[in-house]
Amino acid sequence: TTGEVNAIQQKPPRSREDWDAKRAATDAVLSDVGGVVTRVGDETIGEVWSLIDGQDVLNEINPTYAENVKRHIDHALYADPFHVSANTDPKGDRSKRPQDQDPDMLLHVVRETDSGIVVRGAKYETAAAYSNQAFTKPTIANWGDSELSDYALGFIADMGSPGLKYICRTGFAGTKAPADYPVSSRFDEVDTLVVFDDVEIPWENVLFYRDTKAATFIRATLHRYSAFAFTQRNLRLADLMIGAALWNVKQTGLEKQQAVQEKLATLACYREGINAHLTASIAMAEPSPGGLLMPNQSLLYTGRVLACSQLHEMMHIARELCGGQICITPDKASFDHPDTKPWLDKFYSINEHWVAEDRRKLLAYARDLLN
Template sequence: MLRSGAEYIDSIRDGRQVWIDGEKVEDVPSHPMFKPIVDIRARIYDLAYEKKTADVMTYTDAATGERCAIGSKPPTSKADWQQKRDSVDAVLSDVGGVVTRVGDETTGEMWSLFDGQQVLNEIDPQFSENIRRHVERTRIEDPFHVSANTDAKGNRAKWPTEQDPDVLLRVVKETDSGIIVRGAKFETAAAYANQAFVKPTIADWGNAPTSEYAVGFIANMNAKGLKFICRSGFAQKDARDFPLSSRFDEVDTMIIFDDVLIPWEDVLFYRHTKAAAFIRATLHRYSAFPYLQRYERWADLLLGTAYLSAQQTGVKMHQGVRENIAKVANYREMVSAHLTAAIETAQTSPEGFLMPNQQILFSGRALASKMLPEMVHTVRDISGCQQSLLPSASTFDNPEAAEYLNKYFAVDTVSADDRFKLLAFTRDLLNSDYATHRLTFQLFAQSPPFSHQLAVYNNYDFRGAAELVREAAGMSESTNISNEENLARVEKEPSEKVSV
């Protein structure tokens, strides 16, 4: 049931066509741009076998008695969510940084579609059966599962039919074996993943009941006709100078679907815009939780960096410094509190899963996203300018230069080596190309920040607050608000717009 790291690595040695920096990659797992992050994903698989972490990474399947990964288990209890939270924390602590696209955060999107089986049954019962089978397969086999959302889009002021129709992924042909799709999608980690849940990004279908763009499916990443064109990476930097860039770059990829056959058994919905609108409206009801948990770990890194920097330089006694450190601590605990509360007040989904409290979860995500840039700059302010003036580690290796560097970088009981390591880590966390990329990714990986606010609005039950004011103001009952209209709008006006 459980995969090993070696089995995962072998599974992506399948002849897929991958390009990066103008080079066609012959072997993804060993290529220097991919090897660090592939090794981390392999490490996550291996943690399930190690005595110290096996119990937090796995559970015993009641039906088979086999051990399975907790990350891909559909949640049915608060204990499931707490174990998922613990397993992610164990992974991030073991690898020493933050990785986002490793599977646990994207599997939840299929659970959202599972909750929409009533919608799928109205279209074609086979689609409902397909999603049930894929949820079960993912639970048992634990493939590296990612999510392909963003299209090339073209001119967003025009419909695809008014320009090159391939700017959004679409179905170009039906066959007895399945559908033929053409277009491009952007997806982090696709070049070294096993499968992707591919779905449309259109949020407003107008009055069209059907569309060749309204399609969702599971794509095997070794399918014939797939091509992967990756952005330039950060992984080849010296690990001493860039301890995060060199290990944690999750390579973003444009996946080209060059007339790719998707078998009917892998099609989750097709043509009907109602199904596409439903999945856009509910896509992140589960996956927002692990994304928010990544904000918590970023906050831990920011807080630790701020505190150690102030400690090394002896500025902790200043009131302004303490207030800024406390500000970062407040941010960290705000994120943690939303995670805890979302579990403790979890709600039963339409198909019997347990989903985190939607009001609390989406409110926490909106606040975490909005406040993150301010927290980064606050820590930058605490850490000072020296991080941007840091010589490279190789300069410290030069005996002549090292004599001066060891003298001027040492601070009382803090060695020059420890001072350099903290400054290098701080620079990579806050000021490097990788840091800027990660900040942008964290803000937009699920949806733009404005969509986070819309998700709060569309998932919030305003009846309690409205009733409180109605009674306090002495208003008639005829003006009482009903949430039925709000809930109905969720299906018509998706809470998640285009994912960037």
């Protein structure tokens, strides 16, 4: 109604057409960049949509929480921030309650102010160091039978807040040669330990606070939308595995062999199984308690289990079809060095259509993709 252009992925889904547009948009992004990017805005914002379905639960605690949810969803839609997810704490000794060890092992509230709540602890967050905000919430509910807990809180963290500290893992980009690692050198979302060192969260950013019922509800519904985007990226990974394996057997002239075709067919069935679940989950979508349209939950989660539980088997099949050369092929520098280039040109050239550099590129891609 505003006439503004907005990101398709950020729009709360209310129709099958919305979901078709989201799926097409994600495919367009992945096709354009030529790989699988973990976050394109479609997964992490879906976790916030789940809060719309929890409005009744939030209203029982404090009606302002539901208003905060609505305002942040509107902000995501119109301002298009880079929004990430903060789930996992260091946790410490998980045989103990957080209260029985260093309390900072789980993120918790240390005090209230007129402006908001002050929190301490840490979260592991992918892409946090270059994001605008994070939906921060608990992962485990080991507060026992308590109705109230300083660990049961959820909020939107402004990643420029005073007191936040970012400790990043080593990145792949810049540490790996793109010619030898064409996938991981381009598609790396750096994981970060984000330390909350007495960070103040304004009241308008608090989505629930101290109520274990709300926290439990949020954990139970967190992925009812975001699982779609997660599973869709598994579908794209299946496409890439099939492509790498198929080009390999074509290069080596094995694509007509029955045993090879059966392995390719297994990969294709895995791919189409994921596709079928995604398609059916939208065709049989269900209205949510908050008035959104959520993918059919049974079909969506079944598709997610299919994609994840069989992934390792499919990767092994793809490795078999690519052959043992993917793990023993020298780097590009060896292919270019005058002392070794003649030998590698000789043994890696297949015919006039597939020369050594073609073979090297495919093997490097397959190794990086599958390892």
